[in-house]
Amino acid sequence: MVEEALAEALRGATLAGRWDVVGQLARELEARRQTQSANVVHLSAERVKRGAS
16 A cells, blocks of 8 residues: 555656655655565665675
8 A cells, every 4th residue: 555655656646846855755665665575685785785885
C-alpha cells in the first residue's frame, strides 16, 4: 500500500514539475523496494568488503 501511494505521489510531483520532491520520493521508493528484496547485492558494499575501489 505504501509503495502504491509513493508511486502515485511520484506521478503527481512529476506532473507538477516538482523535481526536488520527485527525487525524494524516488529515493524512498527505491529504498523500500531494496529492503523487501532479499537478494539485492549492493555493489559498493561488496567492493568495500573485497578492498577494491
